[in-house]
Amino acid sequence: MNKLEDRALLYSSRLEILIELLGLIGRSELQRQVLDFRGSTEGLGKKIILPYRAMILDFASGINEELKSLKARLKSIIPARTVGRLKEAIRLMVELEKLTVIRPRQVDFFLFEIAEYLKRDDLVLKLNDYNAGKYD
Incomplete structure (x- = not known):
């Protein structure tokens, strides 16, 4: 995740799009890891991707x-x-x-x-x- 932050592609405070993408591709285990890293389920279920x-x-x-x-x-x-x-x-x-x-x-x-x-x-x-x- 740090590499993505370094390239300004993803921020640990804004992981909703990553969580949604992982859900779309059926990678619920990675989705859970990101949620654990984030420490909150706030914003989960919010649609960002068109x-x-x-x-x-x-x-x-x-x-x-x-x-x-x-x-x-x-x-x-x-x-x-x-x-x-x-x-x-x-x-x-x-x-x-x-x-x-x-x-x-x-x-x-x-x-x-x-x-x-x-x-x-x-x-x-x-x-x-x-x-x-x-x-x-």
């Missing part, structure tokens, strides 16, 4: 294993050199945002297409949940 960001993180974590098989589908949208360098699905989401293929008010078309291409009904459900406001 629903769109939470959904993108959730979606990306769901496709990490299939990223390699997805790369052929992406070459028509993302330059081949960039696609070749993608090692994590969250980086794919960043590239899609840079190209404005996805954005907070335009998630349905392309992400639904990815979910269908991968034959992943669970991802379709996540997108439907986002569109229904369940990430709020």
Whole structure:
């Protein structure tokens, strides 16, 4: 945690975003360690991360294993050199945002297409949940 403080990325007095991120990625044991370090549960449950960001993180974590098989589908949208360098699905989401293929008010078309291409009904459900406001 000191390295993050030194780089002014995180302060021990403001750990809410770290706690929320750890919850989003399912790392409750680390979440508890941070809460123990902090010595307080004040602010716990307060949403800091935008629903769109939470959904993108959730979606990306769901496709990490299939990223390699997805790369052929992406070459028509993302330059081949960039696609070749993608090692994590969250980086794919960043590239899609840079190209404005996805954005907070335009998630349905392309992400639904990815979910269908991968034959992943669970991802379709996540997108439907986002569109229904369940990430709020």
